[in-house]
Amino acid sequence: MRISNLINVITGLGRFGLGFLQRLGRSVLFLLRTLAACSVLFARPGLxxxxxxxxGVLTVLIIVVAGLFVGMVLGLQGYNILVRFNxxxxxxxxxxxxxxxxxxxVVTALLFAGRAxxxxTAEIGLMKATEQLSGMEMMAVDPYKRVLAPRLIAGFISMPILAAMFSCVGVLGGYFVGVGLLGVDAGAYWSQMQNSVDLWDDVLNGMIKSIVFGFIATWIAVFExxxxxxxxxxxxMATTRSVVSASLVVLAANFLLTALMLGEE
Amino acid sequence: MKSRTLEIWVGLFVAAGIGAVFMLAMKVSNLSSLNTGDGYLLKASFENIGGLKVRSPITASGVRVGQVAGISYNSDTYQAEVTLRISPEFDRFPSDSSASIFTAGLLGEQYIGLEPGAEEEYLQNGDTITLTESAVVLERLIGQFLYSKAAGE
Known part of the structure; x- marks a missing residue:
């Protein structure tokens, strides 16, 4: 009896592992097929x-508001720590x-996964559930070209733009709190920042990160x-899984990318 | 929504994104301050450079005039060789100027302070600053203090 329980557990583990590998393989094939369908967008950019x-546009509001508050918290928290060391x-x-x-x-990617x-996922899932996708196929319209490719590319384009906005608004939020409320010198705030933040090492690496995260988050969302x-x-279930796994993969990828980028200096 | 409004919104979105990247480049990062390309190079040898790094600032009277372009170790003289890149507009440092390594604040970053001398000739590209003062290493200072304290008793 106990042995058969054990065997059940092992079978379950194996099924889970195989299922995971199968989903992974399917998602890669899906990505390749969708990327191959992207050529249609050169002919029809209106899509x-x-x-x-x-x-993109509908996500701006949440990104800007979140960026402002994150920057303000950073300003407040950073000031309280730094003032101890003068x-x-x-x-x-x-x-x-x-x-x-x-x-x-990172925060942009998490919000992006949650908002966009x-x-x-819900839109594509519902299209599938209501058989709109099969309907398109019946009419010889390739859903990869008409539905999936434009969404994937729109996600890729939007994410770096949103991340740049987030950083900008955050810096301004930190400025409002640090300089406006707490009395840090405005010149010191900007000049020390400009002395330490490097265009290639920091800004470009941040951009690379946001491009990678946009790729991951959109890929997972469309695939799910x-x-x-x-x-x-x-x-x-797919919507939940999309947000959860996109967030986890983004956080893990962030660790990898940070280790790579800090390592190369 | 009409396709025209849609396009305007997307255009605004992309324009705002480019604006944000532009602001990150100009206002947040060091692009607008001294760019590394121009300026003339000076050399200076130090016994000890402490925590000086490439791109550390160089100041004269507290005003930023350049940045450290390179640091290397000379195994013949057993000294650190620092290459200084000074902006072209500050081209009138007398040839007997001195360079010292200071620390900004108690825990701040280290920088090179240039002290103009009195010579008539000015430093040119490739010249060496001979008068240098090393970084103050806190541990050595404390050691000296303890040693003199013990010797005094």
Whole structure:
């Protein structure tokens, strides 16, 4: 009896592992097929515009508000720590570096997965559940070209733009709190930041990160939607999974990228 | 929504993104301050450079005039050789000027302070600053203090 329990556990583990590998393989094949379908966008760029609006423009508000508050918290928190060492003039360095290198890309990616990624998954999942995708195939319209490719590319384009906005607004938020409320010297805030933040090492690495995160988050969102079980329950599960796994993969990838980027200096 | 409004919004979005990248480059990072390309090079040898790094600032009377372009170790003289890149507009440092390594604040970063001399000739590209003063190493200072304290008793 106990041995059969054990065997059941092992079988379950094996099934889980194989299922995971199968999903991974399917997602890679899906990505390749969608990327191959992207050539249609050169012929019909109008398809992207609508998706850029849904994925990018509608996400701006949450990104800007979150960036402002994250920057303000960084300013407040950084000031309270730095003032103990009498070096509150370095506030700009702290706010700038932590936003540009880490918080900007990561928090933007998490919010992006929550705001845009979940919407993408739900929309595509619902299209699948209501058999709109099969309907398109019936009419000889390739859903990869008409539905999936524009969404994927719109996500890739939007994410770096949103991350740059986040960092900018965050730096301004830190400025408002640090200089406006707490009395850090405005010149010191900007000049120390400019002395320490390097365009190539910091800003460019942050951009690379946001591009990678945008790729990951959008890929997962579109794939989960396309791969969802075509029922209302399946769509809800796919949406949850999309946000959860995108967030986890982004955080793990962030660690890898940070280790790579710090290592190369 | 009409396709025209949609396009305007997306255009605004992309423009705001470019603006944000532009601001990150100009306002947040060091692009607008001294760019590394121009300026003339000076050399200076130090016994000890402490925590000086490449791109550390060089100041004269507290005003930033350049940055450290390179640091290497000379195994013949057993000294650190620092290459200083001075902006072209500050081209009138007398040839007997001295360079010292200071620390900004108690825990701040280290920088090179230039002290103009009195010679008539000015430093040219490739010249060496002979008068140098090393970084103050806190541990050595404390050691000396303890040693003199013990010797005094």
């Amino acid at each position: 992207i515009v609508r998706q850029l609006y849904a994925v 070096s509150e003039a370095s506030l700009g360095v702290m706010v700038g570096l932590s936003l540009v290198r880490e918080l900007g890309p 990624g979940s919407a993408l 939607g396309y791969d969802s079980v075509p029922t209302s329950e399946g769509v809800s």
